[in-house]
Amino acid sequence: MTATDELRGLRDSRAKSKPQNKAAFWFLLPWFLGLFAVTLGPMAASLYLSFTKYNLLQPPEFIGFANFERMLTDERLHSSLAVTFTYVLVSVPIQLALALGLAILLDRGIRGLAFYRSVFYLPSLLGASVAIAVLWRTVFGTDGLFNEGLGFLGIEGRGWISDPETALSTLITLNVWTFGSPMVIFLAGLRQIPAMYYEAAAVDGASPLRRFTSVTLPLLTPIIFFNLVLQIIHAFQSFTQAFIVSSGTGGPVDSTLFISLYLYQRGFGNFDMGYASALAWLLLVIIAAFTAINFWASKYWVYYDD
Template sequence: MSSTALKPPDARTGAFIPVHKRKRHKHNLAGYSFLAPWLIGLFSFTLLPMAYSAYLSMTKFDLLTPPQWTGLANFKMLLQDERYLQSVKVTLIYVVTSVPLKLAAALLVAMALNRGLKALGFYRSVFYLPSLLGASVAVSVMWRQIFSQQGLLNDFLGLFGIQGADWIGDPRYAMWTLVLLSAWQFGTPMLIFLAGLKQLPQDLYEAAALDGAGPVRMFFKITLPLLSPMVFFNLVLETINAFQTFTPAYVVSGGLGGPIDSTLLYTLYLYLKGFGSMQMGYASAMAWVLFAVIGLFTALYFWSARRWVNYAD
């Protein structure tokens, strides 16, 4: 006779169920009970809104009247909208300039902090503080006060007899104020790089120094290859964040993407169409295009990672 403990037969099938399986079912039930709040939030606040947004992207909807089905008309209109194409151009410029600049600043500061400075915790906190504040309205207002024509930067330049430009009102410079704001908030990738630098084996640097390698060669032959997983991680996260940038463009540009749409980021134009012009169906179509573009960039990063990301065995 089997030594496995059995419970009474199941009322539906008449089969005997081992006790260990009954305990496993109880454990699974307990696990799902703890996951229930998260699962409810996932379906209620993420999946269902996404499904409804996908439906709205194929309708004409102004928030006041019922949606009217239009099929792919919204997506076709995107290609004929000059401001939309301008927002795509501006956003791509912002992403390809702000992300590399931010990561370069983060890595440079991380390498400086990794040289055994005293009061390392203090410096780390100081450099991380801008990222802790985030792209908030307060930070954006401060940035506008610094770079406006009558702002602090021009007041400082005036002390040396230099007449500053209208950094925000001139389309030649307006975008670069947003890029500079993004690069200034390099604290999060800096901490990730700093953690990676502290894990690098020092014997490799000692061997390279004995072979006559200089600091530049050590950086490109040792530091950068060994840090490539951190570079990849930061690159993916910062690219996604750059595509979703909204608050700085809205506050610094005055909410309209000026001057001459030079700061009309994609998410800002999406907001203007959805809540400014009450074209929620059109805005939903824009949102799904953005979702697809971010997914495409992420997929390209993962595809290319096999060629340049080195994981230690």
């Protein structure tokens, strides 16, 4: 075959691929429209507004870094950050530990596995809904179901939602209750661990606890890392639970004031859209920092087969 024939064949193959490329472009066009119109466009607008004073009624007024400097002296912001960090750092580890424990129990091959897996996954689908938040406020109210249960045991209940010492704990409990999603992922990871590793450990006389710490955990660290990153991001974005339980106030005494809720109050309660946009970018930076730290630390404790 001559060079001319090779060039002609290459030209023909490119001509045939052009209709396929056009079809791919048209299929991807809705996604690109969504990316620029729903994601990148609003993000760019939010970044611009974070450097302005804007109340929705008047044109934005550029004020430079004044909104970010204001964060340094905003006591309610500092309080909301403390509440949010406590919520994330307490609820996520407990949630993942519970999810892993139940995944190990379900991995034993009990009857009705599909039923239990569906039942345990259900809270993850409903946990962020308004209905569940309303139910949670009712259950932990002064006359709620939780206090009725304590009354049967002879224990005097309290207003768990209205007490600043316990209000955040009820939201932490709600987040822990939504363990279904990481549990299903853990269960899938457990099913991928070869049985020969457990057989070899059993032959060497390893106890069940030793098999768990020496075989299960190391081989499951990529799944643990994946769940950890996702659940931290999800916890930082929590809003509905605190909004419904506190009736949008973040109370009592700002004990349930997440930064997402404070952002909402500044933007849609006080019409301070410029400062709210700056708070949104602060939240983005915090989530990005936690994600980056997790990826950096993963090289010390996450193990891969290769």
